[in-house]
Amino acid sequence: MRQVSVKGIGMTRFGKHEGSIKKLAVEASRQALKDAGYPKVDAIYVGNFMGGSLAGQEILGSMLANELGLGPVPAAKVEGACASGGIAFRQAYHLIASGVYERVLVVGVEKMTHGSIEQITGAINTAMDNDSNEGLAGLTFPGFFGVVANRYFHETGASKEHLARVALKNRTYALENPLAQFRKPTSLEEILAARAITDPLGLFDCSPVTDGAAAMLLEAGGEGVRVLASGQASGPPLMQEIPDLLRIPAIGEAARQAYEQAGLGPDDVDVVEVHDCFSMTELITVEELGFAEKGQGWVALEEGCFSPGGKVPVNTSGGLLSRGHPIGATGLAQIYQVVSQLRGTACNQVEGARIGLAQNLGGTGAYSTVHIFEGGKTS
Amino acid sequence: MRQVSVKGIGMTRFGKHEGSIKKLAVEASRQALKDAGYPKVDAIYVGNFMGGSLAGQEILGSMLANELGLGPVPAAKVEGACASGGIAFRQAYHLIASGVYERVLVVGVEKMTHGSIEQITGAINTAMDNDSNEGLAGLTFPGFFGVVANRYFHETGASKEHLARVALKNRTYALENPLAQFRKPTSLEEILAARAITDPLGLFDCSPVTDGAAAMLLEAGGEGVRVLASGQASGPPLMQEIPDLLRIPAIGEAARQAYEQAGLGPDDVDVVEVHDCFSMTELITVEELGFAEKGQGWVALEEGCFSPGGKVPVNTSGGLLSRGHPIGATGLAQIYQVVSQLRGTACNQVEGARIGLAQNLGGTGAYSTVHIFEGGKTS
Numbered sequence: 151m152r153q154v155s156v157k158g159i160g161m162t163r164f165g166k167h168e169g170s171i172k173k174l175a176v177e178a179s180r181q182a183l184k185d186a187g188y189p190k191v192d193a194i195y196v197g198n199f200m201g202g203s204l205a206g207q208e209i210l211g212s213m214l215a216n217e218l219g220l221g222p223v224p225a226a227k228v229e230g231a232c233a234s235g236g237i238a239f240r241q242a243y244h245l246i247a248s249g250v251y252e253r254v255l256v257v258g259v260e261k262m263t264h265g266s267i268e269q270i271t272g273a274i275n276t277a278m279d280n281d282s283n284e285g286l287a288g289l290t291f292p293g294f295f296g297v298v299a300n301r302y303f304h305e306t307g308a309s310k311e312h313l314a315r316v317a318l319k320n321r322t323y324a325l326e327n328p329l330a331q332f333r334k335p336t337s338l339e340e341i342l343a344a345r346a347i348t349d350p351l352g353l354f355d356c357s358p359v360t361d362g363a364a365a366m367l368l369e370a371g372g373e374g375v376r377v378l379a380s381g382q383a384s385g386p387p388l389m390q391e392i393p394d395l396l397r398i399p400a401i402g403e404a405a406r407q408a409y410e411q412a413g414l415g416p417d418d419v420d421v422v423e424v425h426d427c428f429s430m431t432e433l434i435t436v437e438e439l440g441f442a443e444k445g446q447g448w449v450a451l452e453e454g455c456f457s458p459g460g461k462v463p464v465n466t467s468g469g470l471l472s473r474g475h476p477i478g479a480t481g482l483a484q485i486y487q488v489v490s491q492l493r494g495t496a497c498n499q500v501e502g503a504r505i506g507l508a509q510n511l512g513g514t515g516a517y518s519t520v521h522i523f524e525g526g527k528t529s
Numbered sequence: 530m531r532q533v534s535v536k537g538i539g540m541t542r543f544g545k546h547e548g549s550i551k552k553l554a555v556e557a558s559r560q561a562l563k564d565a566g567y568p569k570v571d572a573i574y575v576g577n578f579m580g581g582s583l584a585g586q587e588i589l590g591s592m593l594a595n596e597l598g599l600g601p602v603p604a605a606k607v608e609g610a611c612a613s614g615g616i617a618f619r620q621a622y623h624l625i626a627s628g629v630y631e632r633v634l635v636v637g638v639e640k641m642t643h644g645s646i647e648q649i650t651g652a653i654n655t656a657m658d659n660d661s662n663e664g665l666a667g668l669t670f671p672g673f674f675g676v677v678a679n680r681y682f683h684e685t686g687a688s689k690e691h692l693a694r695v696a697l698k699n700r701t702y703a704l705e706n707p708l709a710q711f712r713k714p715t716s717l718e719e720i721l722a723a724r725a726i727t728d729p730l731g732l733f734d735c736s737p738v739t740d741g742a743a744a745m746l747l748e749a750g751g752e753g754v755r756v757l758a759s760g761q762a763s764g765p766p767l768m769q770e771i772p773d774l775l776r777i778p779a780i781g782e783a784a785r786q787a788y789e790q791a792g793l794g795p796d797d798v799d800v801v802e803v804h805d806c807f808s809m810t811e812l813i814t815v816e817e818l819g820f821a822e823k824g825q826g827w828v829a830l831e832e833g834c835f836s837p838g839g840k841v842p843v844n845t846s847g848g849l850l851s852r853g854h855p856i857g858a859t860g861l862a863q864i865y866q867v868v869s870q871l872r873g874t875a876c877n878q879v880e881g882a883r884i885g886l887a888q889n890l891g892g893t894g895a896y897s898t899v900h901i902f903e904g905g906k907t908s
Contacts, residue, residue, distance in 0.1 A: 151628075170659075170660040171660075172658070172660040173660070194763075199581075199587065200581060201655070202578075202579060202581045202582035202608075202652065202655045203581035203582040206651070206654075206655050206659055207655055207658075207659050207660070208578065208608055208610055208655040208656055209609070209610050209655075209656050209657075209658070209766055209891065209892050209895045209896070211609065211763065211896075212609070212763040212764070212766050212891070212892065212895035212896050213658050213660075213766055213895075215763040216658075216763065216764075216765050216766060216767075216770070221763075222762035222763050222764060222778065222779060222782045223762075223763060224616075224619075224761035224762060224763065225609070225763050225896070226607050226608065226609050226616045226620075226896075227607070227608040227609065228605050228606070228607055228608075229581075229587055229605065229606040229607075229608060230588070230590065230591070230604070230605050230606065231587055231588050237603075237605045240603075241605075241620065244624060244627075244629050245623060245624075245627070247629075248623075248624070248627030248628060248629050249530075249627060250623050250626075250627050272585070273581065275585075276580070276581045276585055276586055276587040276588075277587055277588050278588075279551070279586075279588070279592050279595075280549075280585055280586050281549040281550075281551040281552070281586070281592075382603035383601035383602075383603065384573075384590065384591045384594040384595065384600075384601050384602060384603065384604050385591070385595075385601060386595050387588055387591050387592055387595060388595075391595070399601065400601060403601045512588065512591070513588050513591065516588045516591035516592075517588070517590075517591050517604070517605075
């Protein structure tokens with residue numbers, strides 16, 4: 151397998167956009183191609199979840215090839231719910247590493263804010279196994295992670311205040327990110343007093359509805375930020391099939407694969423982006439990734455491990471909670487931030503960051519990807 | 530690049546099914562895994578187009594991993610409109626050929642018949658570039674290929690009767706296919722007298738709304754039907770950007786790549802499945818693939834080239850027109866038929882068939898894949 155690096159990156163502002171899903175994807179792609187010096191592109195992968203169900207637009211890969219003037223290059227959309235971006239990135243990585251292509255454009259995009267809340271909830275719920283009693287019973291994503299949070303509190307001693315601390319940390323990071331959706335300062339008191347979404351999760355514990363796109367150009371060789379490893383795993387898509395509600399096995403397995411491929415462990419990682427679709431999800435994820443013992447994520451958070459200057463800053467972009475969560479774009483927005491950190495040009499720059507990790511989740515645990523990156527000069 | 534072969538194949542009956550999209554995908558997958566001798570599977574790719582917009586179900590890859598008991602294997606859905614199946618197959622082929630995986634399950638599936646005609650048309654139209662005046666003006670797929678047919682008649686001398694002959698040929702093949710949607714005999718007179726859909730296309734000129742799934746297990750080595758080549762190209766998704774209405778450049782380019790990789794030409798091919806979403810499309814496609822000169826597909830058809838015993842039998846499965854067109858499954862149903870032909874076990878078996886070709890189209894020319902296969906003992 152050859153070395154693969156991220157040569158160019160691009161990202162739109164996350165939030166509400168009036169333009170089409172195509173316009174968003176084109177904007178991020180043009181930035182990434184420019185950043186990479188307009189190289190010849192051999193293929194396009196698009197991470198997108200609800201283009202068909204909410205934006206009325208599929209064939210995004212072909213539209214991009216045409217709109218960007220890239221000729222007849224092969225293109226495809228990849229779907230893995232909220233992990234669509236991470237999975238699209240993995241295709242590009244593997245196909246370059248194994249010598250099939252030299253350079254691949256990967257684009258993540260979602261257009262959501264134009265939908266009604268019923269349309270959006272309906273589209274999001276296609277990420278559950280709807281051929282089951284859980285779908286029929288009306289389980290939703292906030293409902294799922296609310297149940298998990300109550301169980302987490304019961305087993306570990308954590309409380310709503312610890313979830314609020316996750317939200318506050320990520321909002322504080324977002325204040326410095328010019329592309330983030332939410333850049334208004336908040337406080338623990340405001341977060342704890344916000345309206346309930348599903349007990350015990352309040353408004354600030356849940357990621358928002360967002361439009362946006364992120365893109366990157368990957369190429370063979372080591373001239374950019376290098377991709378050290380790609381892990382991906384599937385897990386049970388139903389709550390009733392999860393033996394332990396405080397675990398998301400797909401994350402642990404994807405991390406195991408990635409650490410093994412990179413020959414590294416959690417202690418080697420300098421900066422991390424995780425999939426905080428809910429504040430609760432961030433705590434379980436840092437545990438699955440080995441940045442805290444099982445059931446101890448809230449303690450590490452309280453100790454400041456994930457804050458600026460902490461042992462391993464988590465979600466320095468603001469995370470899904472405050473950077474925003476345009477579903478298909480999220481996995482690539484995470485990598486955009488990690489690559490920026492390893493280039494030394496990020497908001498909330500972690501000084502001397504050399505190894506970064508990005509973790510993307512799909513469904514309630516149906517999919518997870520973990521990618522590990524290295525910056526600095528090639529050794 | 531290593532040799533890759535198709536070890537196991539499976540397919541549901543095509544037509545109307547009461548069960549869920551998941552049940553269809555599981556049924557075809559179990560057949561393919563059984564046919565391959567239940568090997569260990571390293572990854573799953575699912576070709577699917579409108580799971581989110583019409584069946585209310587995404588995360589099909591993870592659901593299959595879970596339902597089939599394949600453990601945490603990486604999985605993803607791939608979308609390229611009606612070429613989703615062919616594109617999914619290509620991912621599996623490349624990732625085995627290049628050494629990333631040893632064995633990959635590829636599944637194509639669509640559940641359509643439960644939708645209203647408005648829902649189905651809406652979902653299909655996400656395969657057009659809707660950020661354009663063509664979408665706004667109400668162009669549909671039958672509308673597009675109706676325009677192409679009128680132009681084809683004008684330039685070549687062909688007529689409605691030649692389209693009817695395509696439909697009759699494919700229906701006649703379907704009579705022998707126990708999995709085909711339409712198995713009732715018809716006649717040139719009935720086809721020509723059928724109600725108009727969009728001038729000059731009648732009911733029999735248009736592929737139907739279908740539920741179904743097809744699956745295959747690919748593995749490294751040459752113990753099954755061998756994959757000799759994979760071509761894929763993108764083309765302009767808008768009619769206004771096509772310089773010549775009688776060409777679909779993505780097909781020609783995908784074919785060029787595939788012939789080059791295989792070191793073969795059209796004369797070497799013994800049996801073919803093409804994407805006859807409309808009777809008109811089959812004529813243009815046989816021309817793009819080199820089985821007839823440009824504008825002469827209707828002449829070759831009249832001469833019986835594509836009929837039983839002809840030079841190169843086309844759509845011996847019945848094609849999209851009569852086997853049915855469950856969109857995401859179509860590309861794999863084509864390969865199912867080609868592999869069956871090269872195994873010598875197909876309906877409408879072509880005696881001594883050794884080289885087969887399958888061509889899958891997405892949108893009005895947004896995507897095309899061409900795969901070439903070889904049967905018989907490894908040389």
